[in-house]
Amino acid sequence: SAVISQKxxxxxxxxxxxxxxxxxxxxxxxMMFWYRxxxxxxxxxxxxxxxxxxxxxxxxxxxxxxxxxxxNLTFSTLTVSNMSPEDSSIYLCSVEGGKHLAKNxxxxxxxTRLSVL
Amino acid sequence: xxxxxQLDSHVSVxxxxxxxxxxxxxxxxxxxxxxxxxxxxKGLQLLxxxxxxxxxxxxxxxxxxxxxxxxxxFHLTKPSAHMSDAAEYxxxxxxxxxxxxxxxxxxxxxxxxxx
Numbered sequence: 001s002a003v004i005s006q007k008x009x010x011x012x013x014x015x016x017x018x019x020x021x022x023x024x025x026x027x028x029x030x031m032m033f034w035y036r037x038x039x040x041x042x043x044x045x046x047x048x049x050x051x052x053x054x055x056x057x058x059x060x061x062x063x064x065x066x067x068x069x070x071x072n073l074t075f076s077t078l079t080v081s082n083m084s085p086e087d088s089s090i091y092l093c094s095v096e097g098g099k100h101l102a103k104n105x106x107x108x109x110x111x112t113r114l115s116v117l
Numbered sequence: 118x119x120x121x122x123q124l125d126s127h128v129s130v131x132x133x134x135x136x137x138x139x140x141x142x143x144x145x146x147x148x149x150x151x152x153x154x155x156x157x158x159k160g161l162q163l164l165x166x167x168x169x170x171x172x173x174x175x176x177x178x179x180x181x182x183x184x185x186x187x188x189x190x191f192h193l194t195k196p197s198a199h200m201s202d203a204a205e206y207x208x209x210x211x212x213x214x215x216x217x218x219x220x221x222x223x224x225x226x227x228x229x230x231x232x
Binding site: 004041042043044045060092094105106109110 | 149151219220222
C-alpha cells in the first residue's frame with residue numbers, strides 16, 4: 001500500500017478565510033483525488049487532481065471555490081476558499097495507480113477535519 | 118448511472134455474534150464493488166474488492182462479501198463480531214473501464230458492537 005499524509009489533520013477557521021490542505025504520498029502515483037465528507041454523510045468526489053494540467057471537477061464543485069494543484073506525482077493541494085460554516089467537513093485525499101499499489105484500488109489519507117466558525 | 122444503497126444506517130450486534138451489512142447497487146456496466154471501513158478519526162481502509170472473478174470475496178479481519186448479480190447485492194458478513202469492528206462501513210461501486218477511477222459511495226452503515 002501507500003503512505004498518504006494529509007496536513008493539517010484538523011483546523012478551525014473563520015468564515016471568509018481560505019485553507020490549503022496538503023496531500024503527500026511516499027511513492028509516485030498516477031491518480032490523486034479529493035473527496036468531501038460532510039457531517040454524518042458519505043463521501044463525495046470533489047475533483048481529480050491531474051499532474052501538469054487543470055483538475056477535473058465533479059458537478060457542483062468549481063475551481064474558484066476549490067482550487068487544486070498537483071505539481072508532481074507525489075503531491076497535491078486542495079484549497080477551500082472564502083469559507084463558510086457550510087464548508088465544515090472532512091476532506092480526504094486518495095490515490096490510485098502506482099508501482100507498489102494494487103490495480104484499480106484507491107488508498108485514502110486520514111483526512112482533514114475542518115470546522116468553520 | 119451507478120448508485121449504491123446501504124439498507125441500514127445503523128446495525129448493532131453483540132460481540133461474538135454474526136455481522137450482516139446490506140448493500141444493493143445499480144450499474145449499467147460490469148461493476149467493481151468494494152467495502153471500505155472508517156474508524157473514528159481515521160482514513161478509509163479497504164476491506165475487500167470484487168472485480169468479476171469469484172463471487173465470494175474474502176477480505177481482511179475475517180470479513181467476506183458475496184456478489185449476487187440476480188439480486189444486485191453485495192452484502193458484507195463476518196461470522197463473529199469483535200469489539201474492534203465497531204466503525205462506519207461504506208459500500209462502493211465503480212466502473213474503471215468506462216468511467217475512470219470514480220467511486221460512488223453508499224451512505225454508510227454504522228456498526229456498533231456490544232460486550
